[in-house]
Amino acid sequence: MTLPPFSIVKLKPKIDARRIRFGHPWVFANELVLDRRTKALAPGTIAVLESPEYGPMGLIAFNGASKIAGRVLSRNIETVIDDTWIAARLKAALGLRMQLFDAPYYRLAHAEADGLPGVIIDRFGDTAVLQPNAAWADARAGAFASSLNALGIPNVILNGSGRARSLEGLEDTRAVLSGIAPDAPLDVPMNGAIYKADLMGGQKTGLFYDQRPNHAFTQRLISDGTVLDVFSHVGGFGLAALAAGARSLTCVDGSAPALQLAQDGASAMGRADALTVRQGDAFDAMTALGEEGAAFDTVICDPPAFAPAKPAMEAGLRAYERVARLAAPLVKPGGYLVLCSCSHAADLTKFRASCLRGIGRAGREAQILQTGFAGPDHPTHPALAESSYLKALFLRVM
Numbered sequence: 001m002t003l004p005p006f007s008i009v010k011l012k013p014k015i016d017a018r019r020i021r022f023g024h025p026w027v028f029a030n031e032l033v034l035d036r037r038t039k040a041l042a043p044g045t046i047a048v049l050e051s052p053e054y055g056p057m058g059l060i061a062f063n064g065a066s067k068i069a070g071r072v073l074s075r076n077i078e079t080v081i082d083d084t085w086i087a088a089r090l091k092a093a094l095g096l097r098m099q100l101f102d103a104p105y106y107r108l109a110h111a112e113a114d115g116l117p118g119v120i121i122d123r124f125g126d127t128a129v130l131q132p133n134a135a136w137a138d139a140r141a142g143a144f145a146s147s148l149n150a151l152g153i154p155n156v157i158l159n160g161s162g163r164a165r166s167l168e169g170l171e172d173t174r175a176v177l178s179g180i181a182p183d184a185p186l187d188v189p190m191n192g193a194i195y196k197a198d199l200m201g202g203q204k205t206g207l208f209y210d211q212r213p214n215h216a217f218t219q220r221l222i223s224d225g226t227v228l229d230v231f232s233h234v235g236g237f238g239l240a241a242l243a244a245g246a247r248s249l250t251c252v253d254g255s256a257p258a259l260q261l262a263q264d265g266a267s268a269m270g271r272a273d274a275l276t277v278r279q280g281d282a283f284d285a286m287t288a289l290g291e292e293g294a295a296f297d298t299v300i301c302d303p304p305a306f307a308p309a310k311p312a313m314e315a316g317l318r319a320y321e322r323v324a325r326l327a328a329p330l331v332k333p334g335g336y337l338v339l340c341s342c343s344h345a346a347d348l349t350k351f352r353a354s355c356l357r358g359i360g361r362a363g364r365e366a367q368i369l370q371t372g373f374a375g376p377d378h379p380t381h382p383a384l385a386e387s388s389y390l391k392a393l394f395l396r397v398m
């Protein structure tokens with residue numbers, strides 16, 4: 001077999017390569033010999049990673065502009081990273097989802113956990129939204145679109161935006177790679193609710209699938225009670241509560257377009273009269289509701305990542321504590337409080353401690369009923385803690 005003339009990227013002599021050897025998919029810039037030759041490699045170049053101790057360790061996608069300078073694509077240096085390889089990875093990822101779900105609405109590819117470093121793909125029926133958050137994938141967006149077309153998904157939208165891309169030195173961009181873009185938000189059925197996903201103008205890919213099992217568990221806590229969904233986005237938890245029979249729902253979010261999509265979803269379910277929206281800062285809204293003496297049977301808080309990286313962890317944990325302190329008084333005695341975090345830097349132990357501290361400072365007591373995580377279409381890479389980012393605490397508040 002004739003191998004492509006790969007460049008070689010070397011680990012520094014004193015770097016312990018066992019982490020990478022035993023499956024970790026990232027190589028950090030400070031672990032590599034970044035000489036003039038290596039720095040000259042174009043972002044996204046496929047290269048052989050070499051260790052002074054172990055020799056060739058596999059193929060990586062190299063990006064000298066990123067803190068994660070190497071992403072492991074294959075442990076076998078004879079692997080050909082081409083359109084056929086991409087198609088095979090996508091076919092395997094799709095096969096898993098088709099086994100897990102009876103409708104084509106799910107995360108189709110979850111980056112490193114599906115063997116596609118930095119690549120996020122969410123499926124909405126005949127349309128897929130591709131987020132290439134690594135330079136190697138961004139340069140091959142057309143190959144991803146062609147492979148998705150071959151798998152029976154005619155419409156592919158590129159959503160190149162967000163923090164992950166900026167850390168890779170990639171520009172924000174949005175484009176239709178194949179087929180057509182929907183001219184209106186799409187209906188997405190999930191847990192008996194109908195969500196509206198704005199694929200061209202919404203946040204990230206348009207909808208968050210990761211909370212699906214946590215929405216479902218919340219439905220088990222709902223009878224005909226009152227529900228408050230804070231940081232509601234398009235009504236993820238709230239619309240699931242309406243589908244479960246909630247008598248009334250209040251959604252709080254800072255985004256007027258997101259709240260409009262929540263209202264549209266409630267209308268599509270025939271429950272528009274049950275929904276009230278409050279646009280504005282979530283902390284201010286919870287403070288105001290407390291001053292009004294409002295109380296709900298179930299309160300859900302699903303904020304954005306307050307601790308997206310380790311430097312922000314302490315501030316993020318204080319923010320989660322504040323959420324819990326403001327939310328707990330809004331729960332009727334014997335009611336339920338759902339607190340979520342999508343910050344991988346704040347692990348479950350730290351997040352849970354912050355939440356319980358906030359509940360205690362609010363003068364309330366609680367018991368933990370369930371701890372939830374992301375659904376199976378968001379698998380965890382066993383060597384990458386960052387891929388297990390979502391936590392949800394289900395509490396009964398006394």
